[in-house]
Amino acid sequence: MPPGSLHCELGLTDQEYERICTTLGREPTPTELAMFSVEWSEHCGYPRSRSYLRRLPRTGKYAATVEGDAGGIEIEPGLLVLFKVESHNHPSQVEPKEGAATGVGGIIRDIFTMGARPIACLNSLRFGDLDEPLARHLLNGVVDGIQHYGNCVGVPTVAGEVYFHPCYRGNCLVNVMCVGTVKRERMVRAVAAGVGNAVMLVGSATGRDGIGGCSVLASHEFGENDEKRPTVQIGDPFTEKCLIEATLEALRTGAVVGLKDMGAAGITCTTAEMSAAGEVGMDLDLLLVPRREEGMASWEVVMSESQERMLACVEAGREEEVAAIFHKWGLHAVVIGRVTADGVLRMREGERTVAACPAQELASPPLYELPTQEPAYLKEAWDFDPATLAEPGDYGHVLLELLGSPNIASKEWVYQQYDHMVQVNTVVPPGLGCTVLRIKGTQKGIAVTTDCNSRYCYLDPYQGARLAVAEAARNVACAGAEPAAITDGLNFGNPDKPDRFWQFARTVEGLVDACTALRLPVVSGNVSFYNETPTGAIYPTPVVGMVGVLPDVDRHASAAFGQAGDRLVLLGTNTDELGGSEYLAVIHGLEKGRPPALDLEAEGRLHALLVAAIGQGLVSSAQDCAEGGLAVAIAECAVLGGIGAQAELPRAGGPAATLFGEGQGRVVLSLPEAAVASLLRLAGEQGVPAAVIGQVGGDHLRLQAGPARVDVPLPQLVAAYRGAIPCRMQ
């Protein structure tokens, strides 16, 4: 392979190739070139997005830790909750089961590599129209992969979201998030230090799987007739489970100086980044790497993305002690080299040097400022007046159609395949509103969610990003949790196209504004570009993974109505906003208008009110208004609680807007009549509009919106809501 053409095949530009030659003072070896190509790829080094990501806020109400493979917040003195979201989009499109499974494995490793025990996984999934066989095949495979890996590894999959839209037809999104807990003194960093200390490879043997996964698969668009299957890795959750236990046990010895999980770019990435972080070098003999295949070339060994491997820097003299723990769990643990002082990452095969490059240089990819341009479609999409649409004839029928829209319908078919209870922390399970977990050994709990309405983001990426943050925060607040921090999974098209990059830039601005206003640090995240096919890019999809903190986990709320006779209270104000709504898309086939307005200051007051009211035990249920608006929100509470309700909705525009508009900052509470006065007083103090609009009871849902009336028997609502996905998947 002549180096001159190899760099293009590996995804490096001519300029990047020249910089490598200048740095090394010679032409790179094929192994070195492979290493630079992965380290400088967008997937690993973020050369295109880094300058934007630096603007995201890193501080908030809770002390935040932002470093290494994941970040987190301190929820009690000395106790941290770490979390991160990551994408595995392209592998899942190519090979849905293995792609999703290895995504789960990778994000779990990101958490325990920092010394934390993984306590929960979430996932945010997007596919094409569920009425198409391809989407069903992908949903089936991805869910199978997540359940196969997550269930076996013993980390509950507790929350997430699933959306369907034609823009994801050829490029599904599989974003997975993991949450873990760790005592501060047990945290370990991804750093190599101490000249002479051992560099150990632990976990599985190394094979040819996943070579170039990050530079080839994740950093390019899907073309026509691509054959990319060999670049998808294969996961083994049993090995990962043993690796979790062995790693946490090994860390308790105190002999492990630093640790990093092998994800994208395997040995290259871990050795380069740990060396760079510690301002040291490493001298490694690749022949010592345990292999599962014969005849692997050195560049294959350093590029391999074989799963369930970690790189550990271990105190000299204590290698055997650490190795014994991994051996007990049936895992490899081999010293492959030593830490050196010269800052050079030197890879040998026995005596023959195959690569020798400055670690800092590998870990310092170029930084690009890409051009942006407002997309042409926006003006036309915004030029729209919902008032020109005819009101529907039967509002009850519309409600049933919306409840049966796969985007709104129950995801029970999905989450019942996930073990969402293992580790015995699940207080509010998936499907009942926002998931709540207790934190053992404390009185605290956390609420976790992922949220993004990518239709809003398509219509206005800046506003869509703000709305995603606000919705996630509102969701955890509805459980009684104080919104505390986020991780962001930023999924976009090809950044080299200025209209795509404009979407990315505006999204980051929106995240910065919303997180600053709500005092939410962005503790970790992931960027996935090149999510497009010859027919176009996906909608901009910034997935917001949120963690909220419940001061007292005994005081929490779900979305299910409780008792007959409970009063319904609407917090917030009904508005006449149908732009970008599920109603427009499902009933009128339109994706137009401006997404709803957002008052972040009012939003913050709403969250504070919810935390206070639920903390005081006033509330039976809380549900925010999202897709489908107020009518769908109330219907969901009724279905989940198995009891009807009747309400008169405050008018805002026409009946359709009143029932199905997606104005922000609204929450439906149910609460005992005796608690209503206290709640209204609390709302008054916080400056949150609150009005009693009806009550829980009966076996019908009866809503009045001006002249329009909805009256649907509960079993019909249940059938529409719970039947939509199973009946398509049969």
Next chain:
Amino acid sequence: MPNFGVVVFPGSNCDHDCYHVAKHVVGEPTRFVWHEETDLAGLDCIVLPGGFTYGDYLRTGALARFSPVMGGGGGCGGAGGLVIGICNGFQILLEAGLLPGAMLRNVGQRFVCRYVHLRTEQPDTPFTRTLARGQVVRIPVAHGEGNYYADADTLAELEREGQVVFRYCEPDGRITPRANPNGSLGNIAGICNRERNVLGMMPHPERCSEPLLGSGDGRLVFDSIVGALRQ
């Protein structure tokens, strides 16, 4: 003070949960038992927890049965102490021959994690003595292979000897196909051996032993064990 021992096989993942409940909820002395241990002296109740021992490779429980702690297939429950196998632990007991029958894949071919209702068929075991005959409890399942199968003779013997301890049922106690989450013959959710000191059950009592988690019904199984051992 009854002593609990929770066995840790490679791939067990409900070991910490069973430990948590026995130790911190029920409040009895509890320790982990590595699967290579053979000296179980001092332990009054051995818990084989749920999980995916050896990744469920080959068959569920098929490899774990060879672990030294299983005492060559009989030692674990041979001394007359109590043994409870939950989910994968039940599958291991079947593979080890400590309980009769076998597990097939769920009829729906999918993993299922949700609450189910169980009817107590046998209150006269050390595991169910705080329950009444016919009492319905709410306990979650989480498995892909919980479809209990045995040949007709074995099944008849289980029924005759009163070894069927729990059956999947409707909330009102009726035994119906709809209430069966996995296709088990006779809606069987849990069985014991003839000596009644070994219980296997697919549902997870440790997941519902604290009201905060949605049901306290699982606690009844642990309380039964403690009560039996204190006698």
